[in-house]
Amino acid sequence: MTGRPFPRALLDAAPLDAARALLGALLVRAGEGGAPDRRGRIVEVEAYGGPEDAASHARFGPTARNRVMFGPPGIAYVYLVYGMHHCLNVVVGPPGRAAAVLIRGVEPLDGVAAMRAARAPTAPGARTAPDTRLAAGPGLVGRAFGIDRAMTGIDLCDARSPVSLAPDTGPGAPVVVATPRIGVGYAAEPWASMPWRLHLAGSPAVSRAR
DNA sequence: CTAATGATGTCCT
DNA sequence: GGACATCATTAGA
Numbered sequence: 001m002t003g004r005p006f007p008r009a010l011l012d013a014a015p016l017d018a019a020r021a022l023l024g025a026l027l028v029r030a031g032e033g034g035a036p037d038r039r040g041r042i043v044e045v046e047a048y049g050g051p052e053d054a055a056s057h058a059r060f061g062p063t064a065r066n067r068v069m070f071g072p073p074g075i076a077y078v079y080l081v082y083g084m085h086h087c088l089n090v091v092v093g094p095p096g097r098a099a100a101v102l103i104r105g106v107e108p109l110d111g112v113a114a115m116r117a118a119r120a121p122t123a124p125g126a127r128t129a130p131d132t133r134l135a136a137g138p139g140l141v142g143r144a145f146g147i148d149r150a151m152t153g154i155d156l157c158d159a160r161s162p163v164s165l166a167p168d169t170g171p172g173a174p175v176v177v178a179t180p181r182i183g184v185g186y187a188a189e190p191w192a193s194m195p196w197r198l199h200l201a202g203s204p205a206v207s208r209a210r
Numbered sequence: 211c212t213a214a215t216g217a218t219g220t221c222c223t
Numbered sequence: 224g225g226a227c228a229t230c231a232t233t234a235g236a
Contacts, residue, residue, distance in 0.1 A: 060221095061223085081219095082219085
């Protein structure tokens, strides 16, 4: 049972506009072997531009890692940070114009048990994370939804893909807050301070302040 | 509560 | 060789 796919046309846009379109949309991980789908609402994103954006992976031009950023919109770009965390991006903008939107926070809606099972075993004596925070950060999104670099290149606008997007079906008019992107202190100004991180006000699944 | 630290592998000047 | 679009855990106030 697949839902309506996310309209690719909404992603064929400037990075910030595409990021805004993705806020509130659903992220779906198809269940394997009769397992239930994992679904959640995207509540935090960051927009990244092309070679001119000193904070973007595209800042060195096309490379083996980032080359899908230069392709058509709606494609997954997954990279590994700090040797252990897989982060999901949605390629946006027209072919030839590198841009992507990093999915930084998702509020779990369905398949919560599978998301929790994907987590590293909780250390003895440690507090267990609440359901709402199982994907409250870019590395956690990858973990909770079983995403890794092998998924780079899949079409997120095709509901038959292992990971896909679906339009927002919830109540409209969410309050969007814009702040600088996280962890990009290496970039020159004005890029380090661009308010290209968007999140839904009041969501419990927004990543922790840094 | 905040701050510090270790883990870990790939990427690029 | 240095840095990295991060997270969990521990130490300290």
